Amino acid sequence: MAKRIGIEVSIALAEAVKLANVDVIAAYPITPQTHIVEHLSEVVANGEVDAEFVPVESEHGAMSCCCGSSAAGARTFTSTSSQGLLLMSEILFIPGPMRLPIVMAVVDRALSAPISIWNDHQDIMSQRDVGWIQTFAENGQEAFDLTLHAFRVAEDRRVSLPMMVNIDGFTLSHVVEAVELLSQEEVDQYLPPFKPRYRLDPRKPITMGPVGIPEVYSEAKVAHNEALKASKKVILQGWKEFADLFGRQYNPVETYRSEDAEILLVTMGSISETAMTAVDTMREKGQKAGLVRIRLWRPFPGPEFRKAAGKAKVLAVVDRCLPPGATCGPVGAELRSLFYKVPGSPKIFNFIAGLGGRDVTVEWFEEMVEKATAFAKKRPKELYEVIGVREK
Amino acid sequence: MISEFEKFKRFKAKNLPRKEMLAPGHRACQGCGEVLALRMAMKALGENVIVCMATGCMEIITTPYPQTSWKVPWIHIAFENPASVASGIESALKVLRRKGKVSKKHIDVLAIGGDGSTSDIGIGWISGAFERGHDFTYICLDNEAYMNTGVQRSSCTPYGAMTTTSPPGEKSFGQVTWKKNVPGIAVAHNIPYVATASPAYFLDLMNKVKKAALVKGPAYVHIYSPCPTGWGSAPERSIEFAKLVVETRIFPLYEVIEGRYIMSRKITKPKPVEEYLKGQRRFRHLDKEHIDHIQQRVNADYEKLIRLSEMT
Ligand SMILES: Cc1ncc(C[n+]2csc(CCOP(=O)(O)OP(=O)(O)O)c2C)c(N)n1
Numbered sequence: 264m265a266k267r268i269g270i271e272v273s274i275a276l277a278e279a280v281k282l283a284n285v286d287v288i289a290a291y292p293i294t295p296q297t298h299i300v301e302h303l304s305e306v307v308a309n310g311e312v313d314a315e316f317v318p319v320e321s322e323h324g325a326m327s328c329c330c331g332s333s334a335a336g337a338r339t340f341t342s343t344s345s346q347g348l349l350l351m352s353e354i355l356f357i358p359g360p361m362r363l364p365i366v367m368a369v370v371d372r373a374l375s376a377p378i379s380i381w382n383d384h385q386d387i388m389s390q391r392d393v394g395w396i397q398t399f400a401e402n403g404q405e406a407f408d409l410t411l412h413a414f415r416v417a418e419d420r421r422v423s424l425p426m427m428v429n430i431d432g433f434t435l436s437h438v439v440e441a442v443e444l445l446s447q448e449e450v451d452q453y454l455p456p457f458k459p460r461y462r463l464d465p466r467k468p469i470t471m472g473p474v475g476i477p478e479v480y481s482e483a484k485v486a487h488n489e490a491l492k493a494s495k496k497v498i499l500q501g502w503k504e505f506a507d508l509f510g511r512q513y514n515p516v517e518t519y520r521s522e523d524a525e526i527l528l529v530t531m532g533s534i535s536e537t538a539m540t541a542v543d544t545m546r547e548k549g550q551k552a553g554l555v556r557i558r559l560w561r562p563f564p565g566p567e568f569r570k571a572a573g574k575a576k577v578l579a580v581v582d583r584c585l586p587p588g589a590t591c592g593p594v595g596a597e598l599r600s601l602f603y604k605v606p607g608s609p610k611i612f613n614f615i616a617g618l619g620g621r622d623v624t625v626e627w628f629e630e631m632v633e634k635a636t637a638f639a640k641k642r643p644k645e646l647y648e649v650i651g652v653r654e655k
Numbered sequence: 656m657i658s659e660f661e662k663f664k665r666f667k668a669k670n671l672p673r674k675e676m677l678a679p680g681h682r683a684c685q686g687c688g689e690v691l692a693l694r695m696a697m698k699a700l701g702e703n704v705i706v707c708m709a710t711g712c713m714e715i716i717t718t719p720y721p722q723t724s725w726k727v728p729w730i731h732i733a734f735e736n737p738a739s740v741a742s743g744i745e746s747a748l749k750v751l752r753r754k755g756k757v758s759k760k761h762i763d764v765l766a767i768g769g770d771g772s773t774s775d776i777g778i779g780w781i782s783g784a785f786e787r788g789h790d791f792t793y794i795c796l797d798n799e800a801y802m803n804t805g806v807q808r809s810s811c812t813p814y815g816a817m818t819t820t821s822p823p824g825e826k827s828f829g830q831v832t833w834k835k836n837v838p839g840i841a842v843a844h845n846i847p848y849v850a851t852a853s854p855a856y857f858l859d860l861m862n863k864v865k866k867a868a869l870v871k872g873p874a875y876v877h878i879y880s881p882c883p884t885g886w887g888s889a890p891e892r893s894i895e896f897a898k899l900v901v902e903t904r905i906f907p908l909y910e911v912i913e914g915r916y917i918m919s920r921k922i923t924k925p926k927p928v929e930e931y932l933k934g935q936r937r938f939r940h941l942d943k944e945h946i947d948h949i950q951q952r953v954n955a956d957y958e959k960l961i962r963l964s965e966m967t
């Protein structure tokens with residue numbers, strides 16, 4: 264039976280991997296991902312799960328090893344952060360088109376320079392187009408549940424794509440929360456064994472990763488993109504069945520007090536909890552504020568987002584990433600493009616906040632709502648504003 | 656460990672496997688020594704193998720989708736990482752076998768890289784896989800430059816050789832560094848089996864590859880592979896050069912079994928290096944002084960190797 268216990272979120276996530284009866288874990292340590300792989304090493308060493316833990320020499324090696332393992336038909340997991348994710352970058356683009364359903368937990372962290380171990384989304388946003396299914400967890404329960412969901416969706420033969428679950432470094436990964444862990448029987452009920460469509464097998468030799476000459480390259484890229492887009496059906500199905508079995512329903516986007524809201528904050532990840540508090544505070548003051556939180560980032564759930572945004576007149580979109588020289592943050596740009604020339608669409612303002620571990624407070628969310636309201640009347644010069652930066 | 660391959664009856668001209676694992680019709684240049692070595696290696700291994708290959712000539716010429724030359728399962732991920740991909744496959748097979756999800760039958764795992772992949776960009780990945788002790792074989796197909804990208808120098812390019820990034824000129828005589836001792840680096844990992852081979856000695860090559868696969872744990876085979884296109888040599892002379900390189904002591908053939916150096920072929924009456932160097936455009940610009948220097952260094956290196964074989 265499910266039990267609700269106080270547990271560090273990293274450990275809860277690692278427990279989900281263990282309960283998934285993972286076959287191969289290849290990982291390299293980097294703060295703040297370390298507790299996940301330490302715990303996995305421990306459960307493998309203790310025989311709590313029959314798996315191979317490959318202590319690779321780098322993150323590039325980790326992702327390369329995962330590609331091999333997945334191609335050989337093993338349920339495969341890795342986890343990383345920040346510089347580690349970037350060192351993987353070359354290989355991250357490869358399992359998508361090769362349809363290798365690797366599952367990865369990305370513990371989001373800032374990028375050098377200056378070196379920072381603290382949380383933001385610059386690492387993952389720099390890798391947003393690697394062609395993986397990408398979800399963002401808000402709390403410990405989600406981190407646990409989404410990890411199981413990731414194995415199920417990634418390995419589904421209709422999908423067969425790599426999938427990552429993002430959790431915010433420290434602010435989520437290192438926090439002790441009350442999490443309801445599922446039992447082995449429950450997990451087994453939800454997650455069938457991995458039966459790959461193709462695998463490296465001398466009895467049925469196949470060539471994986473051949474040269475894509477111009478006559479076939481575009482088709483290969485389009486096929487991958489189509490598969491990624493089509494995965495949404497299976498993602499939703501996976502969540503529905505999760506709800507049927509365990510009572511927790513997940514959606515591509517979540518809303519909070521949004522029904523009659525005139526202005527909506529848009530967030531991703533763990534700052535959403537603070538944003539909810541901010542919404543409550545503003546509501547008490549009579550402001551019609553609400554929140555939309557994006558859980559599914561790739562494939563981007565356009566129709567769901569439009570529906571969630573409802574009749575709101577203004578969106579205050581929060582990015583945890585500052586792309587130098589760009590017109591605005593990545594989430595801001597995504598939504599602007601989603602609503603471009605859509606009749607009756609909301610005005611979109613983009614705020615960049617919480618870089619390198621800077622707390623995004625209730626007050627700052629209030630400031631964003633205030634500014635966005637003002638901007639809606641008088642268009643600002645810039646397409647985004649960085650919130651919470653000292654002048655000196 | 657060693658007993659595994661002690662039992663192995665060597666390939667002889669009479670019992671050569673008939674099956675080819677690498678189909679003809681690939682896109683290699685005429686006289687390509689690399690694809691020849693690869694074909695022999697695959698013949699030695701047979702069909703019960705999974706191949707991980709680095710980006711490079713052999714990858715390109717064997718798999719222009721929708722065609723493939725491979726009759727065994729084959730995977731390419733990137734340039735620097737076949738050793739890591741092999742680590743993943745080996746680990747997967749190990750656990751899946753334990754869990755009863757694949758047959759108990761042993762499958763050889765083979766990683767293949769060119770000299771550029773092996774000696775330069777991928778060396779850390781190989782070191783990691785050797786250090787972790789995966790049961791796999793790594794073959795380096797050494798044509799002494801980055802051929803796939805148009806003959807740039809690697810750290811396996813020989814001293815004095817002309818490549819597109821080590822051009823001789825007013826202030827240079829070509830490659831200024833000596834060939835990196837990659838087999839020595841492999842030996843330093845204390846892996847059970849290391850060997851050098853040349854396609855001119857095809858039985859020796861095939862036996863070494865087979866032994867490498869039979870040994871438990873990591874094994875490394877460094878195969879000298881003539882490249883007429885990159886070297887400016889006549890395609891029909893590839894085998895001749897593959898022989899001369901051994902007879903001049905430039906590329907000695909040996910095995911290192913559990914740290915013990917064993918000479919496969921002692922060259923008692925070496926031919927002068929000049930005989931090897933001439934006939935290859937890449938060495939054409941070298942003057943007597945350079946050739947003498949190469950001769951001295953070859954002598955010294957060979958003596959060092961003989962001492963190692965006597966010591967161990
Ligand atoms: C990360 C990366 N850097 C560079 C390249 C370009 N590249 C592809 S093959 C190759 C050279 C291969 O040389 P080698 O390993 O000696 O194999 P050969 O083609 O000579 O058989 C290079 C530089 C690449 N594919 N990936």
Ligand code: SF4
Nearest residue numbers: 683684687712882884
């Ligand atoms: S360039 Fe050299 S190694 Fe490459 S296919 Fe041609 S001969 Fe073989």
Ligand SMILES: [Mg+2]
Nearest residue numbers: 769770798800
């Ligand atoms: Mg080469």
